[in-house]
Amino acid sequence: xxxxxxxxxxxxxxxxxxxxxxxxxxxxxxxxxxxxxxxxxxxxxxxxxxxxxxxxxxxxxxxxxxxxxxxxxxxxxxxxxxxxxxxxxxxxxxxxxxxxxxxxxxxxxxxxxxxxxxxxxxxxxxxxxxxxxxxxxxxxxxxxxxxxxxxxxxxxxxxxxxxxxxxxxxxxxxxxxxxxxxxxxxxxxxxxxxxxxxxxxxxxxxxxxxxxxxxxxxxxxxxxxxxxxxxxxxxxxxxxxxxxxxxxxxxxxxxxxxxxxxxxxxxxxxxxxxxxxxxxxxxxxxxxxxxxxxxxxxxxxxxxxxxxxxxxxxxxxxxxxxxxxxxxxxxxxxxxxxxxxxxxxxxxxxxxxxxxxxxxxxxxxxxxxxxxxxxxxxxxxxxxxxxxxxxxxxxxxxxxxxxxxxxxxxxxxxxxxxxx
Amino acid sequence: xxxxxxxxxxxxxxxxxxxxxxxxxxxxxxxxxxxxxxxxxxxxxxxxxxxxxxxxxxxxxxxxxxxxxxxxxxxxxxxxxxxxxxxxxxxxxxxxxxxxxxxxxxxxxxxxxxxxxxxxxxxxxxxxxxxxxxxxxxxxxxxxxxxxxxxxxxxxxxxxxxxxxxxxxxxxxxxxxxxxxxxxxxxxxxxxxxxxxxxxxxxxxxxxxxxxxxxxxxx
Numbered sequence: 001x002x003x004x005x006x007x008x009x010x011x012x013x014x015x016x017x018x019x020x021x022x023x024x025x026x027x028x029x030x031x032x033x034x035x036x037x038x039x040x041x042x043x044x045x046x047x048x049x050x051x052x053x054x055x056x057x058x059x060x061x062x063x064x065x066x067x068x069x070x071x072x073x074x075x076x077x078x079x080x081x082x083x084x085x086x087x088x089x090x091x092x093x094x095x096x097x098x099x100x101x102x103x104x105x106x107x108x109x110x111x112x113x114x115x116x117x118x119x120x121x122x123x124x125x126x127x128x129x130x131x132x133x134x135x136x137x138x139x140x141x142x143x144x145x146x147x148x149x150x151x152x153x154x155x156x157x158x159x160x161x162x163x164x165x166x167x168x169x170x171x172x173x174x175x176x177x178x179x180x181x182x183x184x185x186x187x188x189x190x191x192x193x194x195x196x197x198x199x200x201x202x203x204x205x206x207x208x209x210x211x212x213x214x215x216x217x218x219x220x221x222x223x224x225x226x227x228x229x230x231x232x233x234x235x236x237x238x239x240x241x242x243x244x245x246x247x248x249x250x251x252x253x254x255x256x257x258x259x260x261x262x263x264x265x266x267x268x269x270x271x272x273x274x275x276x277x278x279x280x281x282x283x284x285x286x287x288x289x290x291x292x293x294x295x296x297x298x299x300x301x302x303x304x305x306x307x308x309x310x311x312x313x314x315x316x317x318x319x320x321x322x323x324x325x326x327x328x329x330x331x332x333x334x335x336x337x338x339x340x341x342x343x344x345x346x347x348x349x350x351x352x353x354x355x356x357x358x359x360x361x362x363x364x365x366x367x368x369x370x371x372x373x374x375x376x377x378x379x380x381x382x383x384x385x386x387x388x389x390x391x392x393x394x395x396x397x398x399x400x401x402x403x404x405x406x407x408x409x410x411x412x413x414x415x416x417x418x419x420x
Numbered sequence: 421x422x423x424x425x426x427x428x429x430x431x432x433x434x435x436x437x438x439x440x441x442x443x444x445x446x447x448x449x450x451x452x453x454x455x456x457x458x459x460x461x462x463x464x465x466x467x468x469x470x471x472x473x474x475x476x477x478x479x480x481x482x483x484x485x486x487x488x489x490x491x492x493x494x495x496x497x498x499x500x501x502x503x504x505x506x507x508x509x510x511x512x513x514x515x516x517x518x519x520x521x522x523x524x525x526x527x528x529x530x531x532x533x534x535x536x537x538x539x540x541x542x543x544x545x546x547x548x549x550x551x552x553x554x555x556x557x558x559x560x561x562x563x564x565x566x567x568x569x570x571x572x573x574x575x576x577x578x579x580x581x582x583x584x585x586x587x588x589x590x591x592x593x594x595x596x597x598x599x600x601x602x603x604x605x606x607x608x609x610x611x612x613x614x615x616x617x618x619x620x621x622x623x624x625x626x627x628x629x630x631x632x633x634x635x636x637x638x639x
Contacts, residue, residue: 016456018455018457018458018627019624019627019628021456022454022620023627025453025616025624026616026623027614027617028617029559029562029563029564029614030498031494031556031558031561031562034558035487035490035491035558036487044557046558046562047561049561051562068612104639105484105639106484107628108480108494109620109621109624110476110477110621110629111624112624112627112628112639115628115631264463264634265463267462267464268459268463273463315635315637316637317466317635319637337486341637341639
């Protein structure tokens with residue numbers, strides 16, 4: 001057994017807990033999870049059945065934690081997990097699983113399958129069976145600060161431009177602010193309007209905020225790759241900054257898995273509860289809407305649908321904020337059949353969008369079929385979402401299929417139509 | 421050994437061994453699984469209506485939105501054979517009598533003809549779900565020896581019990597002995613195969629509901 005494999009198996013043994021044991025013992029191979037997985041539904045290939053993606057974890061569980069499994073291992077009836085096998089599973093655990101968590105919603109015996117995928121990734125990461133694209137993003141986040149290799153001067157530049165565009169001051173490293181604002185690299189590079197929108201809204205609501213020059217990046221490639229040690233290092237930057245600046249709240253950007261990382265995984269990674277609250281930007285906006293602070297001067301006229309990002313809505317629990325905000329700003333909002341916690345993934349979450357092999361890109365394009373039909377069935381040319389990653393993934397797919405669809409960020413759309 | 425001796429054995433020592441393995445097996449497996457424990461969730465909880473372990477334990481008994489249409493055989497076939505098995509095991513007068521003899525507990529049963537009908541319907545549903553397992557790509561792909569084996573182990577007691585009551589194929593005494601033997605095989609196999617979902621299902625649903633309930637998601 002290679003040293004890395006040994007570490008991987010050890011990591012898997014470490015993550016196995018009573019829920020996982022209960023889940024594996026409950027599975028009756030009914031295959032219903034496949035019916036909730038966009039990769040299975042769009043390809044028809046049964047290897048994408050969610051529970052099958054967990055086979056190496058199941059075997060380690062059986063061989064290490066059950067009497068019968070130990071007996072089977074001892075008598076040679078059950079083979080140990082090998083490097084070759086994990087290598088084969090890499091595609092199933094990363095390329096074809098976006099950790100969207102839809103399978104966990106349908107399993108009749110109640111198995112939380114995505115919970116187990118997240119745990120399996122711990123072993124995959126430690127044993128080195130991770131796609132190069134995700135590995136690179138994780139390395140850049142640890143060494144440079146963000147998955148795209150962005151450094152503070154780039155952010156400072158965006159801040160300067162936003163200040164010029166809005167005529168407002170955007171504070172940096174200001175202690176005692178209500179909110180510490182986090183960004184995602186994709187927003188800094190592709191959607192710098194996000195910061196302008198936020199500055200305007202904060203100004204209007206009379207809320208103080210700040211950015212931290214040593215903790216501006218909200219995304220966490222450690223979570224995507226599945227390595228808790230890396231994830232802890234990355235999330236600690238935010239925790240340290242928030243506590244140093246003594247802010248009351250940390251504002252998670254639209255980005256999906258950044259919210260998962262900082263809101264739900266963070267305290268468990270650092271081993272203690274936070275001294276501040278983590279708020280998703282849409283939760284704050286909806287609160288301001290209910291207070292009557294957020295008012296629109298006019299509405300977006302075209303027909304549009306909403307894409308609910310998995311990590312914020314289904315897995316993050318921001319269930320009720322997005323729709324009223326869309327309704328406030330859009331005159332012709334068309335609800336899709338599978339919405340809110342039942343929405344379909346963009347096809348590139350959980351780090352999948354960082355994998356740039358030909359096969360992975362082709363698979364993503366194929367998995368987009370389900371979104372494509374949603375757009376076509378609704379007969380719209382505009383889709384609103386609130387995750388920079390969903391947006392990039394879907395823009396790529398829209399280009400691929402040469403569709404006439406524009407994507408908008410919800411915060412940005414709101415900012416454009418806000419009362420001055 | 422003649423049929424009567426066979427019947428005497430399966431009713432006596434055979435049943436004791438099977439029930440013993442079943443009870444100890446279930447206890448052992450439950451301990452093996454649930455003593456693994458879990459770490460507390462340190463993230464500040466978000467409270468939402470219907471988002472808890474117990475909500476999911478009950479809610480997951482109903483097909484989630486859109487799923488009935490995607491896999492009607494799994495749901496309808498699944499409901500029929502599960503409810504059918506429960507009626508046969510717990511509401512057939514001779515079975516209640518057996519439980520009364522073992523535990524002292526007693527309750528009224530259903531008319532024998534009705535249980536007959538339920539038995540036939542249950543067997544039909546089990547055959548339909550078996551065919552579905554062969555036909556549906558995901559089900560077939562996931563299936564291992566254990567899936568076919570546990571199906572047979574569950575089906576045989578129903579079939580032999582029905583044949584004994586109907587006086588089919590073999591003399592009643594022999595068929596009844598075979599019926600009891602198949603039940604004993606089922607009892608012995610249950611704790612160590614996927615049939616154990618009968619016990620872990622509540623725990624699994626609860627954990628799923630609890631973990632997601634922390635985030636305010638009613639799964």
